[in-house]
Amino acid sequence: MAAATVTLHEISKHYATGVVALAHVSLHIAAQQRVALVGPSGCGKTTLLRMVAGLEQPSGGTMQLAPHTRIAMVFQQGLLFPWMSVSENIGYGLMAQGADPARCQRKAHEWVQRLGLQRFADAYPHQLSGGMQQRVGLARALVVEPDILLLDEPFAALDAQTRLLMQELLVELAHQKAFGTMLFVTHAIDEALVVAERVVVMSARPGRIVADVMPDFALSAPQQRRAHPLFQSTFDRIWQLIRAEVAAQLYEGVQ
Numbered sequence: 520m521a522a523a524t525v526t527l528h529e530i531s532k533h534y535a536t537g538v539v540a541l542a543h544v545s546l547h548i549a550a551q552q553r554v555a556l557v558g559p560s561g562c563g564k565t566t567l568l569r570m571v572a573g574l575e576q577p578s579g580g581t582m583q584l585a586p587h588t589r590i591a592m593v594f595q596q597g598l599l600f601p602w603m604s605v606s607e608n609i610g611y612g613l614m615a616q617g618a619d620p621a622r623c624q625r626k627a628h629e630w631v632q633r634l635g636l637q638r639f640a641d642a643y644p645h646q647l648s649g650g651m652q653q654r655v656g657l658a659r660a661l662v663v664e665p666d667i668l669l670l671d672e673p674f675a676a677l678d679a680q681t682r683l684l685m686q687e688l689l690v691e692l693a694h695q696k697a698f699g700t701m702l703f704v705t706h707a708i709d710e711a712l713v714v715a716e717r718v719v720v721m722s723a724r725p726g727r728i729v730a731d732v733m734p735d736f737a738l739s740a741p742q743q744r745r746a747h748p749l750f751q752s753t754f755d756r757i758w759q760l761i762r763a764e765v766a767a768q769l770y771e772g773v774q
Contacts, residue, residue: 523585523588523700524547524549524550524584524585525546525547525548525571525584525667525700525702526546526548526582526583527544527545527547527567527571527581527582527583528545528580528581529544529579529580529581530545530567530577530579530580530581530582531544531577531578531579531580532563532566532575532577533578533579538724539724539725540563540566540724541563541566541567541577541725541726541727542725542726542727543580544563544567544721544726544727544728545580545728546719546728548700550699550700551699552701552716552717553700553703553715553717554700554702554703554715554717555702555710555712555714555715555717555718555719556568556703556704556705556711556719556721557705557707557708557711557718557719557720557721557757557761558720558721558722558723558726558764559723559764561723561724562721562722562724562764563721563725564721565704566726568669568671568702571590571669571702572590572669573590585666588666588667589664589666590665590667590669591612591659591660591665591667591669591698592660592668592670593656593657593668593670593673594656594671595671595672596652596676598656599644599652599656599659600644601643603643603644604640604641604643605641605642605644606624606640606641607627608644608655608659609626609627609630609631609655609658609659609662610623610624610627610662611659612659612663613627613662626662627658627662628640630658630661630662633658633697634655634657634658634688635654636651636654636658639651648681649676649677649678649681650685653674653677653685654685654688656673657673657685657688657689660698661692661697664697664698665698665699666699666700667698667699667702668698668699668702669701669702670689670701671704672704672705674686675706682710686710686713686714686741687741687742689714690713690714690740703715708754708757708758709745709754712734712750712753712754713745716737716738717731717732717733717737718732718733718734719731720732720757720761723764724768729760729764730760732756734753735749736749736750
């Protein structure tokens with residue numbers, strides 16, 4: 520896969536309803552870097568993610584991606600096709616790109632093995648737990664060997680134990696070079712500190728970048744990060760930034 524960078528310069532987003540979602544957002548993400556976006560609800564995190572995916576266009580500013588960059592996105596819900604088996608869902612991304620059916624089948628089988636889904640290869644989405652569905656959604660994104668992996672709160676609906684396991688799995692896959700650059704949207708500060716090397720904090724709407732944090736423990740394993748002496752203080756620093764933004768927004772709303 521290519522070494523993909525993402526460069527956003529003075530990005531803004533205005534909707535016809537009058538809502539200003541983003542204002543003057545500038546961000547550079549290096550190749551192979553794992554970045555998490557955190558901030559108050561409605562601050563434009565998902566909008567920014569969708570712009571990188573090409574699903575929305577900015578109202579102002581510029582965005583630079585290398586030509587022919589392969590981008591894959593994982594959503595909050597698995598969004599699996601209910602009439603397709605696990606293997607068929609995983610292979611769909613390649614099939615949509617026009618890949619040879621034999622290659623789709625071979626790569627789907629490979630990802631079934633890598634994510635421990637062997638027993639469920641022929642099962643259908645309604646027969647899977649939420650965690651299993653998200654594994655399939657992740658495999659469907661990774662089967663295309665993305666240069667940039669975008670994740671929009673992919674573990675938010677999972678139970679606490681499954682969520683921790685999925686965080687560890689994502690970091691393990693990053694170390695295996697299963698994808699290139701990563702941009703991960705989450706409301707959970709602890710999750711951001713576990714899965715990413717860098718945490719970008721956004722303000723309340725209109726979204727702006729108010730902090731860019733690269734923890735000293737960013738290269739540690741997930742379990743080691745949580746136990747790191749600086750984990751809690753870094754968490755608290757980010758939370759105070761977000762808390763101030765949320766409080767200001769609430770105060771403004773009662774004027």
